[in-house]
């Protein structure tokens with residue numbers, strides 16, 4: 001092996017190719033683990049949405065579709081910038097790696113900033129589960145009566161009551177899922193800072209850029225989770241307005 | 242032979258152990274930690290077993306009794322049985338058996354140990370702060386509404402420790418896929434590796450679900466958000482679904498690696514190739530996969546629909562098939578083998594008998610009608626102890642005695658070890674067999690006070706537990722003693738096939754092999770090698786191995 005004495009080769013691998021395949025497979029297996037982790041939350045969400053569809057629809061109207069949509073665009077852009085960082089790494093352009101990663105960090109911070117705005121609005125409206133939670137059923141009751149009426153085309157049975165407890169369950173999932181997602185983004189930003197530091201130390205070369213590539217996979221995965229969260233939490237109740 | 246450098250004496254500072262990335266050293270760190278947790282869990286068991294000698298439970302207060310059986314369960318399941326074989330023997334052996342210098346991600350491997358210890362400290366903190374009394378299953382709404390808030394700490398402890406086993410699983414999957422030596426094809430892998438691979442799949446796909454479940458439980462407990470609280474519209478049975486979605490497959494985390502060990506032991510001490518290698522290999526994968534679809538058999542008497550119950554019941558029967566394949570193939574391997582009753586083999590034979598009882602009583606419990614009667618009785622307790630202790634612990638001890646000379650380069654006293662193995666076998670049966678009967682007669686599990694007519698069974702059980710405890714104590718004497726006074730082990734003392742025996746020293750050097758091995762033959766080529774093995778072994782043979 002010509003590259004068997006490469007400075008990038010760890011002591012327990014025989015070749016850079018073996019090392020690259022191992023780290024890439026490791027990331028994919030880790031992502032499988034992540035899917036199961038979020039899967040537990042999605043499963044719980046599906047169960048309760050089926051049990052309390054009206055409450056979930058009402059509750060999802062409390063979310064700001066504008067901020068959610070904006071954040072979706074921000075994240076999709078950050079997927080682009082991280083992909084460009086990986087490409088720069090393939091070409092061995094150190095300054096470009098750093099530039100694109102800094103751009104990704106900025107987009108990530110914007111996303112988290114918007115999340116902060118949304119969270120604090122929920123706090124002000126007493127929509128954070130726990131003792132502070134205080135949902136007023138009449139808050140959007142009219143909209144609900146209208147919608148269920150028009151959808152079924154009849155008005156002979158009254159719209160089912162929406163219990164504050166059921167709305168609270170929606171918000172429990174909202175905070176657990178988006179909070180877990182935000183935690184993954186914070187970890188991702190930390191990883192990017194580490195990778196930028198590695199890049200400034202000239203640790204990457206066209207034959208070795210696994211950390212950048214694997215981080216790209218991770219970041220795309222975090223984006224994909226959001227792509228599922230956004231419609232489930234923000235959009236899915238909208239058709240009843 | 243002059244003192245050669247190996248992984249133990251390569252460096253001797255405490256720091257070199259705590260910051261090591263050598264999978265063999267990490268295995269030793271894990272061994273010490275899980276033994277610590279085993280002693281804690283075992284002490285709790287001894288205490289409540291003594292307490293159960295009298296129908297009124299004179300030794301412990303009711304609350305203390307509840308906390309003791311919870312501590313026993315939490316320690317033994319999450320901090321002993323789950324990591325014991327993968328993180329100790331698996332960590333030590335997987336890279337060596339496939340001819341690699343280390344696992345694929347050595348630093349993650351070390352991180353996994355620190356994560357495990359952190360989780361353990363959380364659980365211990367909960368214990369010091371007053372203990373938890375929910376049982377190891379943490380069922381809601383008991384854990385979320387009624388029990389004390391140490392549930393939060395314990396839940397977080399198990400949550401954190403889960404990531405240790407996820408990292409171990411990721412590491413093994415990648416190591417087995419990408420780090421095999423030249424010539425080590427999938428169907429030349431020792432069956433221990435197949436078992437570790439199947440276990441790793443469960444660890445990676447199952448553990449995150451229990452992690453998120455416990456996180457939701459902690460949120461529920463801390464903020465009363467209503468996910469599992471029926472008063473707020475939540476569904477406590479959802480907790481059971483999510484819990485058992487992990488915890489049933491976790492049963493296979495706690496037994497599949499044991500199956501792997503048994504395959505190695507049976508082959509070595511029958512001096513034969515394992516009968517039906519590929520069936521044994523694939524049965525591990527089949528168990529791992531089907532194991533994800535049987536969780537509902539823990540909920541036959543909940544609100545779960547009867548049709549779901551039927552399907553879970555059928556699937557639970559089906560999973561007995563690959564398990565039976567293993568038992569039959571081991572038996573067929575023994576047939577016409579030249580069986581040697583060395584210490585590891587005694588554990589292996591004990592395993593087959595005990596696991597058979599545990600497995601077959603599992604079929605009783607997966608029959609819906611019978612389960613209504615037996616659910617939550619001592620019958621269940623006896624069943625899973627036959628699987629977990631009679632199965633996994635026996636397999637682990639067999640494996641530990643088998644690879645001990647390889648791991649530490651010393652041999653233990655064979656006479657002591659055989660005697661101990663027999664004491665453990667007798668003590669185990671005396672402890673748990675009466676529980677089948679008392680459970681069938683209607684004694685519910687986890688009760689502190691019971692009718693007087695059940696006392697005789699509890700006395701037998703406590704007597705057995707004392708014998709069992711004595712057996713473990715003996716082991717804590719002669720195994721450490723062997724490290725100081727034991728004879729130096731040769732590279733291949735049994736002798737056995739496999740890279741760990743044939744291609745490296747005891748103990749192995751830091752990078753496992755002096756020359757990276759190349760594999761040219763199938764696993765368990767005993768038929769070909771027996772003659773040569775005997776020629777080498779007999780002159781040096783002593784009764785001390």
Ligand SMILES: [Cu+2]
Nearest residue numbers: 489536538539
């Ligand atoms: Cu089960």
